[in-house]
Amino acid sequence: MISLRLKKIASLIDPEDKVADIGCDHAYLSIYLWQKKGCKTILASDINQNALEMAKKNIEKVHLEKEIPLLLSNGLEKINQKKIDTLIIAGMGAHTILEIVKQCTSSIKKIVVQSNNDLYTLRKTLKTYGFYAQKEEIVWEKGHYYVIDAYTREKRKTKKVEDYFGFYQEKNKEYYLYLWKEYQTILNKLTWKQARKKVKLSYQKHLLKKYL
Numbered sequence: 001m002i003s004l005r006l007k008k009i010a011s012l013i014d015p016e017d018k019v020a021d022i023g024c025d026h027a028y029l030s031i032y033l034w035q036k037k038g039c040k041t042i043l044a045s046d047i048n049q050n051a052l053e054m055a056k057k058n059i060e061k062v063h064l065e066k067e068i069p070l071l072l073s074n075g076l077e078k079i080n081q082k083k084i085d086t087l088i089i090a091g092m093g094a095h096t097i098l099e100i101v102k103q104c105t106s107s108i109k110k111i112v113v114q115s116n117n118d119l120y121t122l123r124k125t126l127k128t129y130g131f132y133a134q135k136e137e138i139v140w141e142k143g144h145y146y147v148i149d150a151y152t153r154e155k156r157k158t159k160k161v162e163d164y165f166g167f168y169q170e171k172n173k174e175y176y177l178y179l180w181k182e183y184q185t186i187l188n189k190l191t192w193k194q195a196r197k198k199v200k201l202s203y204q205k206h207l208l209k210k211y212l
C-alpha cells in the first residue's frame with residue numbers, strides 16, 4: 001500500500017506520460033505508476049546508492065526489472081532527456097527541486113512537484129524557468145499538509161496571492177484547513193506586541209458585528 005501523498009502525485013500523471021521519477025527512493029511511486037496508472041515509460045533515479053538498492057529489491061519483487069530501469073544520478077545529470085517528457089520530483093526541499101528543474105531541456109513538457117518547504121519561492125522561480133502551475137492537490141497525512149502541483153509550459157497568468165497560497169479551491173475543505181494552518185504559522189511568527197494587536201483587533205471586530 002503506498003501513501004496517500006504518493007497516490008495524489010500519481011493522480012496528476014497520465015498513462016501516456018514518459019516519466020522520470022527523480023529521487024525515487026524505494027521506487028514505490030514508479031511501481032504504482034506502472035501497475036495502476038498504466039504508464040509504459042518510467043525511469044527511476046536517485047542520487048543515493050542505498051536508496052537504489054532498496055528500489056532494486058522492490059522492483060525485483062514485482063518482476064519489473066526490464067520495465068523500470070534504475071539510474072544513479074544527481075538530478076538530471078545522467079538522464080537522457082530525449083526519452084522522457086515528464087518529471088516527478090517529490091519529497092525534497094524547494095532549493096533542490098529548483099536545482100534539478102534548472103537542468104531541464106525542452107523535451108520536458110510537464111513536471112509534478114511536491115516540496116517540503118518554501119512553496120512561494122518554488123512557484124515564483126518555476127515561472128521564470130517557463131513552467132506554469134496547472135493543477136494542484138492538497139493532502140493531509142501523518143500530521144502534515146502536502147501540496148502537490150503539476151506544471152506545464154502552457155503560459156498562465158497568475159496572481160501574486162497564488163504564489164503564496166496556490167490555487168483557490170472553492171469547494172475543497174482540505175484547502176481551507178490548509179490555509180488555516182498556514183495562517184496559524186504566520187501568527188506564530190509574530191512578536192507578543194503584534195499578537196496582542198491582532199487579538200485586540202479581531203475582538204473589536206467581533207464586538208462590532210453585533211451593531212452592524
Ligand SMILES: C[S@@+](CC[C@H](N)C(=O)[O-])C[C@H]1O[C@@H](n2cnc3c(N)ncnc32)[C@H](O)[C@@H]1O
Nearest residue numbers: 022023024025046047048051073074075090091
Ligand atoms: C524524502 S525522499 C522522497 C522519496 C520519494 N520521491 C517520495 O516522494 O516519497 C528524497 C529522495 O530524493 C533523493 N535525492 C535528493 N537529492 C537528489 C538529487 N539531487 N538527485 C536525485 N535524487 C535526490 C534522496 O536520496 C531521497 O531518496
